[in-house]
Amino acid sequence: MPEITNSVEPISVEVANLVKRFGDFVAVDQINLEVRKGEVFGFIGPNGAGKSTTIRMLCGLLKPTSGRAMVAGFDVSKNPEAVRQNIGYMSQKFSLYNDLTVIENLRLFAGLYSVPQNILQSRIEWALTMANLKGQENLITGTLPGGWKQRLALGCAVLHKPPVIFLDEPTSGVDPITRRQFWDLIHQMAEEGVTVFVTTHYMEEAEYCNRLALIFRGKIVALGTPTELKRDSMKGELLLVECAPLGAAVEALQSAPGVMDAAVFGNALHLVVEDAATAMPLLQKFLVDRKIAVSRMEKIRPSLEDVFVSLTTGRDTEERKP
């Protein structure tokens, strides 16, 4: 890996105009991004948006149709073998060998990554400790609970200390506590200088990332830190409305003047409006006219989910217009 001495952290993943087509279908459409060393970079988007296709290209599993991607200093199309030696990969589907024991899986992957004999034992010990599987070495992997398997998969992916790791929906199907512990591990590794590229569709997980790219229909529609996205990417402003009855209110508000979107969030409504200050008195009157009791109405800061929904539904309606 080329050493870059710079005040800023070096770039470990660089993607320029990357395109992947399957026949007529454009799965990934001209995406550009840069991830720096030690960053936790989140890739979020609905199913089928192109997240996994992008990760698979970055790991050298798929050949890009056009464009360029550099991972850990190597071009994925020209030098996929060097890329593979320098990355760890964990897919959404648990894919270690279920009929091998914990230690056999670790030894297998250590061998495949050519971890030198003299540090092999200490790396395996380290992975066992990290995955909290000490003392469970001889269990058959298939019998482990989901969370343990996930940690073992991570352990196998990082045995060779790769500078970059790719995690494709690593926490799907894992309980919230295990998920939280898993993210602690990810941050720990990032602090040690490992670049983590992770896809997810859990919004609360997106908050744990240093930076995010939101991908929708193969295109990156927003890119920035979670704070930046919440501040800048929302079209319009967000209002929280507590009122009764909720059902009638949401139906009426869908077609109210100035309301771009209305949705139920728990026992309140979230409304997207152009400008909160002008909209509030008008909406108050609109609801009262329809015999809907409003107990609270205020401008709130959008969550990532609001941003996500507004960015994607906005595009949906735009595209449906003739």
Added chain:
Amino acid sequence: MFGRLKQMLIKEFIQVFRDKRTRFILIGPPIIQMMVFGYAANYEIRHVPTVVLDLDHSQESRELVSRFTSSLYFDVQRQLTDSRQLGDLIERGDATVGLEIDAGFAQKLRSGQTAPLQVIVDATNSNTALIASGYISQIAQGFAAQYQRDRINRIAPQLIEVMPQVELAPRPWYNPDLSSRWFFVPGIIGSLTLVLVITLTAFAVVREREIGTLEQMMVTPIRPAEFILGKTLPFFLIGIFDVTLIAVVGSLWFQVPFRGHVSVLALGAVLFILCMLGVGLLISTISATQQQAMVTSFFFIMPAITFSGFGFPISTMPHWMQLFSYVIPLRYFLIVIRGTYLKGVGMDILWPQMAAMAGLGVALLTVSILRFHKALD
């Protein structure tokens, strides 16, 4: 390179020997097939259930029937009195052959006329019927010849001197007792290796694709060639193991003679197993799930065994089907097996078969490896 390959092999062997089912597959089917083909599969016919309707009750008719009774091929179970009984017994399947001697049989013989022997054969199994008819005509002709000689001897003994005779002197080479077992048991080496190596290889690769471990492997620095070698080498060794097992049991238990050189059979087995690994890999590249792999294997295995000459002679197939059999590796391997076992011939005779298998093996492996690479994208 060797480090990664070694890891693959360790993993494959752990997986094969940890799974009870796979362990059984290595030993069980070879033994079971040996028993089935060694004992049950038999073209010979013996003790064909036979009934007799003798309406003549003459010395001649009894003499003819006794020739059937004393034959090993026929088991004369009942003497009937009514021709309706005969039809009934054949229809029920209680008798396969019915012999009907009409009244006047002896009368005709004595007056030098042609006397009919009506033979009814249940030909639902055409093979049995064909062979049985052959034996029946042999017995009837033997009876007729003897009867003629006896009469001539009595009436004009001097003529006996000038009566020509042809004596048959059959010498069945390689299998003097014409035992089906000697034909089938060595053949099992071929058919069983075919089924075992193809299915094990196809399934092992498809399973990895299906559960996602193939993808996980492909993001490690392992090269496709190392992966393929790691996947196929264990099945190659298993194939060799099973060939040895069947060969040993066949020789010791069924006493099938081995007259050739072990090295010739071994070379044939190696080339044949390479072909089967190629087929297995090829099936794995066109199947996404284990179920698809199973169906595809089945579609390959059935015709491969039928066209190989394992059970049916290739020479009786229509010409265009015979052409098809030239691309079936088992066809060549069976010639090598039977050649080394029964005939005891060597490379000077079997080299065309070896060359054909080597050619097919290279072609199959090349195509399947290229396809495997493509399937990864």
